[in-house]
Amino acid sequence: MEIQQLRHLMAAVEHRNLLKAADKTFISQSGLSRSIKSLEHRLGVPLLIRGPKGVEPTVYGQSVLRRAKVILNEVAKSIQEVRAIEQARVGEVTFGITPNYATYLVPQLLAALHRDRPGLRVTVITDGFVELIERVKSESIDFAFGLIGQVRRSDGIVIETIRAHRARVMAAADHPLARAGVCTSEDLARAEWAMLNGEGVQRSFGLFFENRGLPVPAQVMRSNSISLVRQMVKDSNVLSILPEEVVHADIEAGEIVALECETPVEQTRVGLFFREGGLLTPQAELVIDRFRRAASPIEEAVAA
Incomplete structure (x- = not known):
């Protein structure tokens, strides 16, 4: 029949x-x-x-x-x-993000995605860069997005950098170095810090001081949450290195100041991680495209 x-x-x-x-x-x-x-x-x-x-x-x-x-x-x-x-109107997609994006960029992206594709079901896994790489390799997630760490070519992972954050040394508006105007590398070495816990960030931070014959300053806190580090800077006398776009509103409000000094970590890369040669579903392709497009408006807003 x-x-x-x-x-x-x-x-x-x-x-x-x-x-x-x-x-x-x-x-x-x-x-x-x-x-x-x-x-x-x-x-x-x-x-x-x-x-x-x-x-x-x-x-x-x-x-x-x-x-x-x-x-x-x-x-x-x-x-x-x-x-x-x-057409990616329905179905499922599972992806990972590094924790610093749990409260920044991704929530807004997902809200817009839900308005456009209410039938699409999204699962988001929050984990560190190394752990997300393993999840991508094991095919437990379709792809990952976040701060890019070190990856070996033999890992079978493709890294697509979709934006580079310009990072600056940030301090609370009433921090002594903020009031001093220009500060030196020696000033930075004597300060206390709250830093992001990424492998690349930590390595660059240490090398900056070692190459200048200075002791690597104490880090009173390390975290993989940008929001937590940002709040720590606002509420205490610690310094941190943060992307300008993340604290743009705080700078405009006069709560955080970008110090006039050399920056130990001038850039952090953000991007997407895929399995090399892996096939992506239309749903995953749609969400990936949203991540790619999310970069431009934010960069333009900061530049303005």
Whole structure:
């Protein structure tokens, strides 16, 4: 029993005329007749009879028609679902982010995504860079986004840098170094710090002072949360190195100051991590495109 045979049978009963049914289903009358006869032969019973008002279903035909309507309705739904999935209107996507983005950029991106694609289900895993790389490799997540650490070429991971944060030394507005104006590397070495816990950030931070023959300053706190480090800077006398765009509003409000000094870590890279040669679903491609597009407006806002 084929789907097209059921459509031909339904058309014949609906129009009560084989010629009209053939026209509506874009087939010749002889072709439609052969299709229905083939179905009758398969079932071993007559499905149609000619009555005074035209073609009518037999008792067997009525039974087949009841099921045919259900089958064709389900087929139509399946086609709609496949097209919706292909266009990423529904379905699922699972991705990871580094923790510093749990309260920055990603929530806004997901809110906009939900407005545009309410049928799309998203699972977000928060973890460190190294752990996310392992999740991508094991295919437990589709891709990951966040601060980029060190990755070996042999890891089978493709890194796509989609933005580079310009980082500055940040302090509370009432910090002594903020009031002093220009500060030296020696001033930075004597200060206490709250730093992001990324591998690349920590290495660059230490090398900055070692290369100048200075002791690496104490870090009273390390965290993988930008929000926590940012709040620590506002509420205490610690320094930190943060992307300007993250604290742009705090600078405008006069709560945080970017110090006039050399910056131990001038840039942090942010990007996407994929499996090398891996195939991405349309849903994953859609979300990835949203991440790529999210960079430009923020950079323009900071520049303004």
